[in-house]
Each structure stands twice: as C-alpha cells, then as structure tokens.
Amino acid sequence: MPNHALRLTLITGAFLAAACVENAPISPVANTATKISAPSLQVASASSSVELIPGQYLVMFKGNGIPASFAGDVAARGGSVISSNAKVGVAVIDGISAEAATALAGRTDVQTFEQDALTYLDPIDIAVEAVADEVASPTSPTGATRYARQWNMRAIGADAAWAAGKLGSSSVTLAILDTGIDYLWPDLNGRVDLSRSVSFIPSDDVVTAAQFPGRHFVTDLHFHGTHVSSTAVSNSNIVAGVTTGTTLIGVKVCSRLGSCPSSAVLNGILWATDHGADVINMSLGGGFLKHTAGGFGSVINRVANYANQNGTLIVVSAGNEAFDMDHDGDLYKTYCSAPNVVCVSATGPTASSGVNGPWVNVDAPTTYTNFGRSQISVAAPGGSGAGFVWAGCSQTTLMASLAVCRTGIFILGATGTSMSSPHVSGLAASIKAAKGGNPAQLRAALQQSADDLGQPGTDPFYGKGRINAARALN
Numbered sequence: 001m002p003n004h005a006l007r008l009t010l011i012t013g014a015f016l017a018a019a020c021v022e023n024a025p026i027s028p029v030a031n032t033a034t035k036i037s038a039p040s041l042q043v044a045s046a047s048s049s050v051e052l053i054p055g056q057y058l059v060m061f062k063g064n065g066i067p068a069s070f071a072g073d074v075a076a077r078g079g080s081v082i083s084s085n086a087k088v089g090v091a092v093i094d095g096i097s098a099e100a101a102t103a104l105a106g107r108t109d110v111q112t113f114e115q116d117a118l119t120y121l122d123p124i125d126i127a128v129e130a131v132a133d134e135v136a137s138p139t140s141p142t143g144a145t146r147y148a149r150q151w152n153m154r155a156i157g158a159d160a161a162w163a164a165g166k167l168g169s170s171s172v173t174l175a176i177l178d179t180g181i182d183y184l185w186p187d188l189n190g191r192v193d194l195s196r197s198v199s200f201i202p203s204d205d206v207v208t209a210a211q212f213p214g215r216h217f218v219t220d221l222h223f224h225g226t227h228v229s230s231t232a233v234s235n236s237n238i239v240a241g242v243t244t245g246t247t248l249i250g251v252k253v254c255s256r257l258g259s260c261p262s263s264a265v266l267n268g269i270l271w272a273t274d275h276g277a278d279v280i281n282m283s284l285g286g287g288f289l290k291h292t293a294g295g296f297g298s299v300i301n302r303v304a305n306y307a308n309q310n311g312t313l314i315v316v317s318a319g320n321e322a323f324d325m326d327h328d329g330d331l332y333k334t335y336c337s338a339p340n341v342v343c344v345s346a347t348g349p350t351a352s353s354g355v356n357g358p359w360v361n362v363d364a365p366t367t368y369t370n371f372g373r374s375q376i377s378v379a380a381p382g383g384s385g386a387g388f389v390w391a392g393c394s395q396t397t398l399m400a401s402l403a404v405c406r407t408g409i410f411i412l413g414a415t416g417t418s419m420s421s422p423h424v425s426g427l428a429a430s431i432k433a434a435k436g437g438n439p440a441q442l443r444a445a446l447q448q449s450a451d452d453l454g455q456p457g458t459d460p461f462y463g464k465g466r467i468n469a470a471r472a473l474n
Contacts, residue, residue: 057114079094112298174247204217281421286319320416379420
C-alpha cells in the first residue's frame, strides 16, 4: 500500500492529556467552598475511550493549496468538504464511507489521510465559592477581592511587574483555544474581541441559541475556557490575571460535553493565526504512538509551523500523567512535540495553613505533571491539593455540577497543567507589549528570564525554570 493510503488514527499510548487534574484527595479549603466533581481536559488512549469520528477525516495535501478537483471528488462519493485552508493544504471532509475514504486517500496529491478523533474531559476535584456582587475595580491587580489567595501570582513575581506598570496592552492579542469564554463574567467583560472570536463546535451553537439567545456562540457552556482565560487576562476585580490590558479572542474547539475534535483544534490554530493572535494558549493535548498514527503528527507539525512563520507563539500544557517524556522515542505528545511551541509543566505548594496561606514550597513540581528535558520549556503554577489556582466560573455553564455558577458570581479553584499554561501565555503577551518580538524571541525571553530551579540548566521538571514575570519584563 502506498504511503499516502488510508490510515486510521489510533491514539494508542497508555497516556492521557494536559488539563485540570487532581493532585491528591482535595478537601474544601474554606467553609464557603463546595467540593464538586468536574472534567479535566484530556485525550483518551485507544485502550480506554478514544472515539474516532465516523465518516470524518483530516486530509493534508502534498504542498500547500487545495486541488480544484478535490471537492467534486468528495461530493461524488457522498461526502462534503466542511473546512479547508489553502495556505497550509489541509481540509476536513465528512459523510464518506470507509470505501470512499480508501479511494480518496489513494489520490496522488494526498500526503496524509487520517480519521478525525475526539479528545475528552475526565473527572477531577475542584471547588467553587460565591463572591459578593459588590466588587470594586482596583487600580492595581493586587486590589482584587480574592487576591490574598493567589499564591500563584506572587510565585511568578507578577505583583512586582504590575507595580512597575507592566499590565499589558490591548494592541496584543491572546487567543484561548478551549471550551469558549464567558465574556460577560466581571473580570472578562470588555477584554474579549467578539468580532474575531469563533466557535468550531456546531453542536454547541445550536444549544447556545436555544439556552442563551443573543449570546455569541463562543460563550462557555463548560467551565474550562473561562477559568483559563481569566488566569491569563483579567480586569482583576475579583481575581487577578497575569495581565489586565491584553485583548482576548475566544476560539471554541471543545464542546459543553467535553469533546474536542482534532480538526477543530487545528482549524482553531489556523483561525487564530490568520486573525492576528500574537499568542495562542492551548490547555489541552494528549499523546499517541507515532508508528500507529500515520501522518497525524505531520498535520499538526505543518499547522504549528504555519503559526510560527506568521508571528504566532503557541503555548501548550504538558499533561497530567506524571509521564517521563524523555524515554519513549515513539511517543508524539500533542501538542508539546510540535515544533516551536512552549510546553509548560506545573508547580504547586506542598502544604498550606488555609485558603489565604501561608503556603509551603510553592515551587515544588506537582505529582501529576508530565516532565522531560526534551519537552518541557518552562514551569508555572498549576496548583495542588494544598493550593488551588482560582479564576472565574462561567455563568453560562451547562454542567450540572456547576449549576450554581449560573445563579451569581462564583470563582472556581482548580489544579493541573491546564492552569499552568495560561500563566505563561499571559506573560508572553505582556512581553510582547513591553518589548515586541517574534515567536522565537518571546520563547527565548520566557526561558532566559525564568528562575533556574532543580538541576542547573535544563531540568526535567522545570525545563529552563519557573517563569519570572518581573525579570522577563525588567
């Protein structure tokens, strides 16, 4: 069979994805907090619950461009092209049989033909807490009403950067590829450019129109995207974000049910790049064995290279499986193994005396974070059982366990490399505002300014170190 023939992408590593995760059995940290269960963003392995999408395929052509005959060929076989990007030569098709897929994969202009697959969200422990409606707008992020519990911001020196006036700029854009953004949540209101925001989850769009008429389709029916967004960028009324001035765009690539089609993620990267994102945050990922997945990694690499070449830095979470990524050469870690990305591990305190601290050893590697010198770029706070990362809870969530968030203003505490990634993407946006720079220069600035923890130089848990916002921003 020629190398461009049909291959079904089976993500078979015993390896799950980057996102929120339980570090240890977690108890509520204050009487006002309520412990609940909710999903963490992850790609399942084929040995558990990988789901290939029937009739839907990712197609990458030899070279850029989409052949003029391709759409007609797909239609003649009963399918349709649901998206395509001629700049990178990638298309997504739907509605074809296995026989038709084999025939289309055999076209001489096709380089890679892979069945689309879903990534999933998996249960964790998190906590929610009500916040009084009367919130003041602080002139400094340290004036946020819940700043006292934000050990994470102090750990990276964000408070020192704010004191020096390094608050970011609206001329810099950070794209959040996730479950969407509750753009009316107090700390996000006015920060999201809806004209450049988009949903790649049509099933969510139908539900949004029915349940929240008038809302932009990017609104968050889950919780994950809102939490990630308000960690990176926040008005800092309730909880402080790494930056207050940065412009956000929401790119919904994961649904209210926790499913994230690979095609949506790749289309999201292309959309964000083509709509002026300086930085992309991807608190999602997974892994697969290269020899089973054909050219799936090649598709990811081509899209990641396109972003880098067009001035967009991609920041991704490392994953929560405590996996040593140095010692399996057959593993492709989505998306840490893609070229030119910043891959972020997680730190968190080992003990605390209460929700407002004090905390012990805030720079400790978490028990869940993936690690490896070959993959980890930098580390950032992801949280632990001794200290959550607190951020906004979407008021349009449809998760039954988070229904209380629809009744008022609530903050949500969570842990995971999903939480560490937005610290880094927020800082990258602030560096861009302060100093400018292309993706390579931003990546170098993050690494060169980091606190060198663990083994000197490149450490398997910290990479080049835990990020330091004050040093990065002078």
